[in-house]
Amino acid sequence: MSDRLQKKVAVITGAASGIGEGMVRRFCAEGAQVILADVDEANGSRIAAECGADFALLDVSSADSWQLLEKKIRDDEGRLDILVNNAGVVTGLDITAVTVDAWQQLMSINLLGMMLGCQTAISLMRDNPGGSGGSIINTASSTSYLAIPDVAYTTSKAGVVGLTKSVAVHCANEGFNIRCNSIHPGATLTNILKTAIEQAPEVEEACNKMSPLNRMGTVEEVAAMAVFLASDEASFCTAGQYAVEGGTVSQHPKM
Ligand SMILES: NC(=O)c1ccc[n+]([C@@H]2O[C@H](COP(=O)([O-])OP(=O)(O)OC[C@H]3O[C@@H](n4cnc5c(N)ncnc54)[C@H](O)[C@@H]3O)[C@@H](O)[C@H]2O)c1
Secondary structure (H helix, E strand, O other): OOOOOOOOEEEEEOOOOHHHHHHHHHHHHOOOEEEEEEOOHHHHHHHHHHHOOEEEEOOOOOHHHHHHHHHHHHHHOOOOOEEEEOOOOOOOOOOOOOOHHHHHHHHHHHHHHHHHHHHHHHHHHHOOOOOOOEEEEEEOOHHHOOOOOOHHHHHHHHHHHHHHHHHHHHHHHOOOOEEEEEEEEOOEOOHHHHHHHHHOOHHHHHHHHHOOOOOOEOHHHHHHHHHHHHOHHHOOOOOOEEEEOOOHHHOOOOO
16 A cells, blocks of 8 residues: 555444445555544454454434534644544335434434434544644435435435535635545445345346446545545546445446
């Protein structure tokens, strides 16, 4: 690796598994000082120890939890350069089945959690010792553009686009030098999909066919996009939507 993130302090949420774990491993390899933030202490601590990151217990849906993390970063690091708002969950419930509780629980993680993350990051990044600056990356999905039956998930991932653009434009207008972008993975082989494939093997073929490349993405491919957006090479990239989905949203369904 090439030390593209050397001397940068990064928080990655939802990083005890899947795409977030892949980002932690790659960000560490690129020289960043990484704080892996997750509700899953057992896996989070293990992965952090394996790659030289720190673990922080964080429930993204809790404002109190973010406040504790902000204090820890101020005390321990004195700066924040990168936040990846990556934690996300699914309900598996369509519009006829979704309940108020299920809807609110998903939104509290996938959208409220992301908004709280942006607020916390801006507060820290504005106080960076060398001057205000940083990069916020929000994990959206190809589902921001193409619906699936999980109505809360689809709505939340469309919402991430609006949140990201609003944050980016505000930070630019205020001269904060804080960029904010969303990344849009397609079907990526993480635990969520592995479990679904174990239960119904035909899911694997269906996921492969989503992309004209006829395969799913890997966590490493998503992490590579995050490294670019986190790095100084992306200095003119803000309010953007960055696809890592093998062309999934660009083709009609197969005939
Ligand atoms: N896997 C895919 O095909 C795919 C495709 C597009 C987008 N995404 C998005 O990528 C992100 C990561 O997905 P993944 O597939 O790696 O999922 P995953 O289930 O492997 O990992 C999700 C992580 O989020 C953590 N988490 C859950 N609730 C949390 C909370 N309240 N606070 C902090 N952490 C919490 C979990 O403990 C877990 O470590 C999600 O936002 C998801 O919507 C995934």
